[in-house]
Amino acid sequence: MLINTPHDLGSAIRERRKALGLDQVELAAQVGASRRWLIQVENGSSGASLRLLLRTLNALGMRLSVGAESLTQQSSEQPLSTPDLDAVIARARRMAPPK
Template sequence: MQVQTLVDIGALVRGAREDAGLTQAELARRARVSREWLVRFEAGRTNPQLPRILAVLAQLDLVLEVVKEEG
């Protein structure tokens, strides 16, 4: 999935969390973020805080890859 907005990455995280069978509370605990922050993040309504985002992605075995767009 190509991610271009916070809404996109939030949707990706929500889908991966649901596929992993995790609740928001469980993922938040594992990633050491608040459940409230995770709710906002999944909805694309949070201030981007890269360390928190990376912690959530790590708990879902996801990696962030940045590539230069061709064109």
């Protein structure tokens, strides 16, 4: 599954949780979060803690992978750039609807 938005990630987490037969309370307890937090993540809230998201993916046996869209777009002489995760998270937070 290609993840482009917080909603995509939330949907993937919800589908996997259900496939494993876990309810929200059980999964939240496994990752050290509240059920309310998990509900927000599954609904696509972009303000979720990256640390807890990664723990949630781990508890579900899921892995997060980052890669370039097309290696042919970059010159073979230029090294691949590493995305600034802080900038990505800050941009996602700015796009989040007000609470």
